Amino acid sequence: MYWFRxxxxxxxxxxxxxxxxxxxxxxxxxxxxxxxDSDTASRAFGxxxxxxxxxRAVWSLGWEGIAQDVRLSLRGLLRAPAFTLVAIAxxxxxxxxxxxxxxxxxxxxxxxxxxxxxxxxxxxxxIVKPLEHLYxxxxxxxxxxxxxxxxxxxxxxxxxxxxxxxxxxxxxxxxTIGTAIVTAGLFQTLGVQPAMGRDFQTEDEKPSAQAVxxxxxxxxxxxxxxxxxxxGNTILLGGNxxxxxxxxxxxxxxxxxxxxxxxxxLAERTEIFLPLRNFIQGWGGDYxxxxxxxxxxxVAQAQATAExxxxxxxxxxxxxxxxxxxxxxxxxxxxxxxxxxxTSLMVLLAAVLVLMLIVCVNLANLLLARxxxxxxxxxxxxxxxxxxxxxxxxxxxxSLLLSxxxxxxxxxxxxxxxxxxxxxxxxxxxRADEAHVDLRVVAFAFTLxxxxxxxxxxxxxxxxxxxxxxxxxxxxxYASTGSPAGLRMREWLVCGEVALSTLLLALxxxxxxxxxxxxxxxxxxxxxxxxxxxxMLPSKYRSATDKAMFFDRAVSSFRxxxxxxxxxxxxxxxxxxxxxxxxxxxxxxxxxxxxxASRQMILVNDRYIGDSYFAAMGIPVLRGRAFDAGDRxxxxxxxxxxxxxxxxxxxxxxxxxxxxxxxxxxxxxxxxVSDVHTTxxxxxxxxxxxxxxxxxxxxxxDVVVRSSAGPRALENDVRRALQSIDASIPPPKMRTMxxxxxxxxxxxxxxxxxxxxxxxxxxxxxxxxxxxxxxYGISMRRREIGVRMALGARAGQVRGMLLGRGLRPVAAGxxxxxxxxxxxxxAVRGLLFGVAPTDALTLAAVTFTLALVATLACLAPAxxxxxxxxxxxxxxx
Amino acid sequence: MKPARVExxxxxxxxxxxxxxxxxxxxxxxxxxxxxxxxxxTIQVEAGSLYPALQRLExxxxxxxxxxxxxxxxxxxxxxxxxxxxxxxxxxVSRWESFVGAVSQVLQPRPAEE
Numbered sequence: 001m002y003w004f005r006x007x008x009x010x011x012x013x014x015x016x017x018x019x020x021x022x023x024x025x026x027x028x029x030x031x032x033x034x035x036x037d038s039d040t041a042s043r044a045f046g047x048x049x050x051x052x053x054x055x056r057a058v059w060s061l062g063w064e065g066i067a068q069d070v071r072l073s074l075r076g077l078l079r080a081p082a083f084t085l086v087a088i089a090x091x092x093x094x095x096x097x098x099x100x101x102x103x104x105x106x107x108x109x110x111x112x113x114x115x116x117x118x119x120x121x122x123x124x125x126x127i128v129k130p131l132e133h134l135y136x137x138x139x140x141x142x143x144x145x146x147x148x149x150x151x152x153x154x155x156x157x158x159x160x161x162x163x164x165x166x167x168x169x170x171x172x173x174x175x176t177i178g179t180a181i182v183t184a185g186l187f188q189t190l191g192v193q194p195a196m197g198r199d200f201q202t203e204d205e206k207p208s209a210q211a212v213x214x215x216x217x218x219x220x221x222x223x224x225x226x227x228x229x230x231x232g233n234t235i236l237l238g239g240n241x242x243x244x245x246x247x248x249x250x251x252x253x254x255x256x257x258x259x260x261x262x263x264x265x266l267a268e269r270t271e272i273f274l275p276l277r278n279f280i281q282g283w284g285g286d287y288x289x290x291x292x293x294x295x296x297x298x299v300a301q302a303q304a305t306a307e308x309x310x311x312x313x314x315x316x317x318x319x320x321x322x323x324x325x326x327x328x329x330x331x332x333x334x335x336x337x338x339x340x341x342x343t344s345l346m347v348l349l350a351a352v353l354v355l356m357l358i359v360c361v362n363l364a365n366l367l368l369a370r371x372x373x374x375x376x377x378x379x380x381x382x383x384x385x386x387x388x389x390x391x392x393x394x395x396x397x398x399s400l401l402l403s404x405x406x407x408x409x410x411x412x413x414x415x416x417x418x419x420x421x422x423x424x425x426x427x428x429x430x431r432a433d434e435a436h437v438d439l440r441v442v443a444f445a446f447t448l449x450x451x452x453x454x455x456x457x458x459x460x461x462x463x464x465x466x467x468x469x470x471x472x473x474x475x476x477x478y479a480s481t482g483s484p485a486g487l488r489m490r491e492w493l494v495c496g497e498v499a500l501s502t503l504l505l506a507l508x509x510x511x512x513x514x515x516x517x518x519x520x521x522x523x524x525x526x527x528x529x530x531x532x533x534x535x536m537l538p539s540k541y542r543s544a545t546d547k548a549m550f551f552d553r554a555v556s557s558f559r560x561x562x563x564x565x566x567x568x569x570x571x572x573x574x575x576x577x578x579x580x581x582x583x584x585x586x587x588x589x590x591x592x593x594x595x596x597a598s599r600q601m602i603l604v605n606d607r608y609i610g611d612s613y614f615a616a617m618g619i620p621v622l623r624g625r626a627f628d629a630g631d632r633x634x635x636x637x638x639x640x641x642x643x644x645x646x647x648x649x650x651x652x653x654x655x656x657x658x659x660x661x662x663x664x665x666x667x668x669x670x671x672x673v674s675d676v677h678t679t680x681x682x683x684x685x686x687x688x689x690x691x692x693x694x695x696x697x698x699x700x701x702d703v704v705v706r707s708s709a710g711p712r713a714l715e716n717d718v719r720r721a722l723q724s725i726d727a728s729i730p731p732p733k734m735r736t737m738x739x740x741x742x743x744x745x746x747x748x749x750x751x752x753x754x755x756x757x758x759x760x761x762x763x764x765x766x767x768x769x770x771x772x773x774x775x776y777g778i779s780m781r782r783r784e785i786g787v788r789m790a791l792g793a794r795a796g797q798v799r800g801m802l803l804g805r806g807l808r809p810v811a812a813g814x815x816x817x818x819x820x821x822x823x824x825x826x827a828v829r830g831l832l833f834g835v836a837p838t839d840a841l842t843l844a845a846v847t848f849t850l851a852l853v854a855t856l857a858c859l860a861p862a863x864x865x866x867x868x869x870x871x872x873x874x875x876x877x
Numbered sequence: 878m879k880p881a882r883v884e885x886x887x888x889x890x891x892x893x894x895x896x897x898x899x900x901x902x903x904x905x906x907x908x909x910x911x912x913x914x915x916x917x918x919t920i921q922v923e924a925g926s927l928y929p930a931l932q933r934l935e936x937x938x939x940x941x942x943x944x945x946x947x948x949x950x951x952x953x954x955x956x957x958x959x960x961x962x963x964x965x966x967x968x969x970v971s972r973w974e975s976f977v978g979a980v981s982q983v984l985q986p987r988p989a990e991e
Contacts, residue, residue, distance in 0.1 A: 005936050021954070022928065028953040029906035029924075035949065036910070050925035058932040 009059045022055055065390065066397065073398040076374075083370060084402070087363055090765070091406025091452065092413060094359040097758075098352045099414035099437065099445040105345050106444075107435040109338045114253050114434070116191025117294075120156075121333040122301060123260065124148075124291040124308065129325035130601045137329045138287035139264050142279040143319075144326075145183075145291055148311055154304040158293035159186035162276065163266045166238040167536050167730050168223070174730035176536040177219070178267020179237075180254070181276045187214075187248075189294045194246030197231045204275040212275060213237065214246035216254075219271040237272065239539035248273075253434070259337045264290050265577060283319035292333060305330045344747065347828050348754050351507060354500050355758045356448065360456040361497045362765045367399070367460035368490055369776060378464045391465040399457025400450075407449030411442055459489070487780060490773045495809040495816070497769045498854070501762040502817025502846055503824055508759035509842035510825060510835055511752040517834025518745055524676035524685060525574050526618030527737035531714055532573045533703045534733040548697035553725050555610055555703060561717045563709025568610035571699045574617065574676045575740040578686060580606040580699065582661030586647055596649055604643060605678060605686050606660055608693035608700055614673055616706045617737075624654050624671030631692050637664060638671040640688035660689050663696045680744045682833045704737075712736070751831065763849070767857045774806035775861040785865055786873030795866040802865055806858035814850060818843060890922065890930050892973060895939065895958065895966040902957035904947055905931060931956065939965050 008014055026048045077084040115121060125137040126144065145160045152158070161182040168177045184200040193199065194214060204212055213235065224230045234241040257266045280286045295304050305328060312326040378391055415437035463486065535554075541547050551569040558567040572579045583592045584604050593602045611627040613619075622641055637658065644653035657666045675685035693700050707714050715734050722729060742749075778785070785798060825837025835842065897903065897911045908931075909922040934940045939962035945955040958966070 002937050005938075009936075022932075025905060025954040026924070026928065028947075028951055029904060032904070032947060032949065032951060032953065033906050036906075046923035046925050048924055050923075051928040054925055054929035055932045058929045058936065 006059070015059065018059065019052075019056075022052060026051060066393070069394045069397040070401065072394070073401050076398065077401065080370070083366060087366065087402045088406045088409065090359045090362065091403055091449075092409035093761070094352075094356040094410070095403075095407045095445055095448055095452070096410030096413040096417070098349070098356055098448060099411050099441055100418050101345070101349050101352050101754075102444050103414065103418050103437050103441045104435050105349055106438070106440055109342050109345060113334050113337070114251065115333075118334055119332070120295045120297070121190070122293055122295060122304065122330045123333050123336045124158075124293055124328055124330050125261065126287055126312075127327040127329055128287065128323050130323060131603065133595075133600045134603050135262060137261070139261075140289045140291045141283065141285070141287050142276075142289055143281065143283045144312070144315055144322075145289055147315055148308055149183075149185075151311055151314075152304075152307055154295055154299045154307045156294045156296050157185040157189045158291060159183045159189045160276070160289040160291045161186060162289055163264070163270065165267060165536060166272070167538055168235065168237055168272070169730075170236055170239075171728045174538070174728065175223075176730050176733065177237075177272055178270045179272045179274055180266070180270045181274050183276050186273070186292070189292055191294070192248065192252055195249040196228065197244070197246035199246060200273075200275050205277055207277050209275075209277070211240060211242045211277075212245045213242040214248060214273045215244060216248050216252060216271045217250040218269075220247050237274075242274070255337060258340070260290050261336060263287075263578065263581070265579075266290075282321060283315065284321040284323055293330075301330055301332070341747070343828075343830050344751050347507070347831060348751065351504060351755055351758050354504055355762055356452065357455070358497055358500045358504075358762050358765050360452050361493050361500070362769050363399075363402070363452075363456040364459050365490055365493045365497075365769050365772060367456065368463065368486060368493075369772060371395075371460045371464050371486075374464065388465045392461050395461030395464045396453065396457050399453040399461070403449040403453035403456075407445050407452075411437060411445045414441070414445070463489070484780075487773075487777050490776065491809040494766075494769050494773050495813040497766050498810050498813025498850065499817035499820060501759075501766040502814055502850060503820050504755070504762040505759045505846045505849065506817070506821035506843060507824065507828065508752070508755040509846055510828070510832055510837070510839060511748070511755045513835040513839060513842055514831065514833040515745060515748050515752045518681045518748060519741075521677075521681055521834075522674075523574070523681055523741070524619055524674045525737070527741050528618075529707055529710060530617065530737040531705045531707065531718075532576075532735050532737060532740065533705065533718060534735075535701055535703070536730055536732070537701075538728055538730075540728075544695065544697040547700060548694050550726070551610070551693070551697060551700055551703065554722070557721045557725060558703060558705050558718060561705075561707070561714065561721060563707045563714070565706050565708060566612045566616035567703055567705045568613035568616045569608075569693050569697075569700050570610070570613055570702050570704055571606075571608045571693070571696075573702055573704055573737070573740065574678060575680065575737075575744050576678075578605050578678055580608075580661065582606055582664075584643075584647070584658055584660045584689070586658050587656055588659075588666060593647055595646060602643075602646060602687065604660055604689050606664060607688060607690045608663075608696045609690050610693055613690070613704070616704045617676075618706070619676060620674045622672045622674060623652070624669070626671060626673075627690075627692050631670075632694050634692075635665070635667045636670045636692065637667040638673055638690040639669055640675050640685070640690075641672055642675050642685060643687040643689065644669075644672045646687065658689070663699070664689060664691050667691060677744075681741070682745075682748070748833075763853060766850070767853050770806065770810060770854050770857040771860065773809075774802070774858045777805060778802060778861050778865045782865070782868075782873050786868070786870040789868075789870040790874065799859075799862050799866040802862035803855070803858050806862065807854060810850070810854040810858075814847060818847065821846070888969070889973075890926055891934060892966070892969040893920075893922075894927075894930060894934065895962055895969065898940070898956055898958045899963065899966055902945075902955050904953040904955050907947075908956070934962070937961075 009018060030048065113121065124140060126140050127137055128135075131138065140160060142160065145158075149158055159182060161180050164179045164181055165176055166179050167174050169175060182200070184202050184205055187193065187199050195217065197214070200212070200214065203209055215235075220226055220230065230244050231247065232243065232245075234243050236242075254270045255266055256268055260266060293304070295301070308328045308330070312328060316322050316324060316326050378395075381391060382388070418435055418437060537547065537550065541550055555567045555569055558564055581603050584602055586593050594600060595602050609627070611629055611631065614621055614626045621638075624638070627636070627638070639647070639653055639658075647653060647658070648656060653669050653672055656669050658669065659665045659667070673688075673690070676688065677683070678686040678688075705714060705718070718734065719731065722732070785802075789795075789798060821843065822838045825832075825839075829837050893912055894908055897908050897915075903911065905924075905927060909924075909927050912920055912922050931940065931942075935942055935956075939959060940956045941959050942954045942956050944952055947953045947955075
């Protein structure tokens with residue numbers, strides 16, 4: 001009640017009424033006192049003005065003082081526009097950068113998936129013992145999934161899915177669309193309902209059922225003009241009619257390629273969902289399906305995993321073809337999607353906070369410098385009786401004003417920049433397109449601003465509030481410009497600033513080094529001037545012969561295009577991921593080949609290629625020969641160098657025979673080629689078998705073309721050539737190999753760019769800090785320097801002395817920073833490639849850069865001091 | 878700023894006001910006069926202390942004020958105790974008594990214990 005009444009009195013009109021009442025009351029009481037005729041009493045009654053003033057203090061909430069401080073601070077800041085601008089701009093940059101990065105972290109890592117109750121969603125994968133050394137976990141076998149779905153009690157629902165792509169439409173307006181083939185419960189599991197129409201039902205899974213499809217809102221708008229009439233009508237997919245039974249809501253999001261873990265290719269944009277109607281019936285192998293499950297409320301993940309493991313044991317016991325020691329691994333869906341980038345984002349967030357700290361230290365330094373100019377004002381206020389607590393608050397109000405306006409600007413900047421930021425970010429950053437500045441980001445930035453104000457404002461404020469009332473007054477008209485203690489404090493700040501900058505520069509250096517190593521690794525192919533053309537053939541190309549004939553025609557017509565040197569078909573180019581992963585047996589043996597070192601099963605990637613693939617890709621043939629036109633009817637293969645070494649250690653692989661999967665049987669090894677990176681440049685190359693494509697053409701989808709004309713110029717020619725072969729083929733997807741390389745290092749490059757930007761900003765701030773402090777130190781010692789020079793000190797000696805003093809805190813900061821970098825390097829070890837966390841070259845380069853910049857920053861003021869005329873200096877006072 | 882005068886013990890003036898009003902409603906000057914009268918002018922309450930104290934007590938809900946006519950037919954603000962004010966007065970008085978008792982024990986130690 002009391003506080004409520006007091007708060008009411010903060011309302012201006014209530015307050016005014018109260019004032020009026022008090023005045024009337026006082027006047028009335030004075031009249032009574034006068035009439036009381038004892039004028040001693042009325043005199044003793046005392047000052048009515050005092051009564052009014054003290055009453056006001058009773059009503060006041062103490063805001064008036066603060067408001068006055070705000071007014072004073074604002075006036076002070078406006079009087080020093082350069083300082084204010086620098087302070088607000090650096091704070092805006094720091095807080096804005098942190099807010100932008102935080103909004104990415106917020107969306108990608110912290111915010112639950114945009115599905116209903118995302119905490120209960122898990123991704124399930126299988127652990128298959130013989131393959132565990134190569135793939136710790138695999139997607140799921142469909143029979144296993146069905147067994148779980150029937151028998152497990154921990155789940156409300158579960159679903160499996162497989163990615164695909166297909167041709168939508170016919171002839172001229174055909175386009176290739178990313179699809180997902182799903183079991184009926186997918187949308188129910190995700191907690192999503194079609195905005196129009198119905199969900200899949202179990203009947204849709206029957207092979208005899210009518211072909212149906214559910215499409216995304218985006219596709220519906222883009223291709224069908226958002227016509228409600230589409231529902232119940234058919235669309236042509238892969239040449240077959242499908243009835244559209246549902247359209248998903250606009251906010252539906254589906255994972256992209258790379259987001260669901262190894263060996264689960266997904267389209268960049270999945271737009272059509274189809275029910276899974278037939279699948280390979282085996283209980284072993286075919287680990288292909290992504291499984292997402294929704295646990296029942298109250299069921300723990302460990303409990304659900306345990307139940308699935310029991311079911312796995314029952315599968316192994318009942319089915320001889322199931323693999324021994326089968327287990328599952330469950331992970332929260334959110335972690336699966338976020339984990340590949342979590343470390344990277346967290347490191348960048350930590351880096352931006354370090355940068356923020358440097359900004360604060362720099363500002364503390366500036367404020368201290370300003371403080372020495374304002375010491376007179378403060379000591380005067382102390383002399384006039386202001387309490388030190390009150391002065392502390394006054395000084396902090398200024399910092400708060402700066403940091404809050406910087407923070408506000410920063411948040412505005414971040415909300416404008418975050419979209420660009422997300423677009424510049426690597427394509428692999430999951431859900432980056434959903435990042436935006438929301439309340440949580442604003443709260444983060446606000447807290448950060450308050451924290452900043454405390455960090456950079458407290459030290460200078462404490463010093464100001466401690467100002468000795470006498471010193472300033474005694475110093476006469478000229479306020480003392482500083483004290484040795486103030487200089488020492490500022491030198492400590494420089495030391496801290498240098499240490500933090502060292503840390504950021506070292507991080508940037510390590511990331512630059514990592515990217516350099518990744519880009520300069522022997523990737524096994526040349527990316528210059530090579531274009532990959534990926535086809536989606538209409539369903540009329542059904543048999544291997546049909547496809548082989550198409551690819552023969554395509555390759556020979558591409559070869560005749562201007563500038564083209566080589567062209568060849570392949571089922572998947574380098575760096576496009578693993579595919580056709582199979583076991584391998586040698587020389588007609590019955591058992592799978594084992595790795596001689598680990599005694600575990602070997603898995604290889606099979607590639608089906610045309611006869612000039614190695615020439616087109618620039619993959620060197622190390623021994624034996626490449627394929628030629630005569631190999632069409634021969635049963636031959638070529639292996640990668642690593643595979644040859646694993647299968648035939650110490651012997652020549654040439655002439656031996658091997659089998660792999662169902663397509664390669666007892667084929668003779670005729671050549672050995674260089675290893676090629678399959679998944680990304682920073683992962684080891686996979687083991688490879690290359691076979692001529694003619695007999696397995698149904699697998700083939702790409703043509704690679706090497707041209708001296710430059711790959712981009714080629715694209716139009718390719719499209720035209722394709723029209724004359726078959727106009728019904730939808731436009732193929734074309735990528736240069738350079739693009740594939742760029743894509744593979746995009747995340748690393750993003751990381752490096754951000755860290756390098758932070759490093760550069762840190763260096764700039766540190767330089768400013770060092771310069772400021774050295775110049776300040778010298779201004780304090782002008783008289784002393786003048787005396788020294790008058791007594792015969794040479795300019796060189798003075799310069800050396802000032803330089804030594806200026807570099808002292810820098811050296812200390814460097815040492816601390818290098819130690820911290822060594823520790824921080826360990827923390828980011830997972831992001832590094834080819835450089836040790838304490839890479840000597842990087843640390844030496846950082847040390848050299850900082851030392852050089854610091855020396856330059858010291859030299860400028862030292863030089864001007866060394867050149868001054870002692871006579872003038874001594875006459876100054 | 879003026880040098881501060883010797884102040885009442887914290888809260889003492891408030892207690893005196895509550896006690897004075899416990900006999901009946903009064904206006905501000907009336908309260909000061911009553912306290913001065915009761916202490917033979919030993920305690921002279923000044924306006925600078927009295928009115929802020931009244932404001933404080935009113936904000937705390939211990940007093941209620943109304944514009945009324947005084948004994949000489951002048952419109953003035955008249956204060957009276959609320960129920961909460963009466964409770965607070967009892968508490969303050971007993972606190973005060975035990976405080977005074979304790980202080981006098983220190984000031985006049987019993988000779989028997991020497």
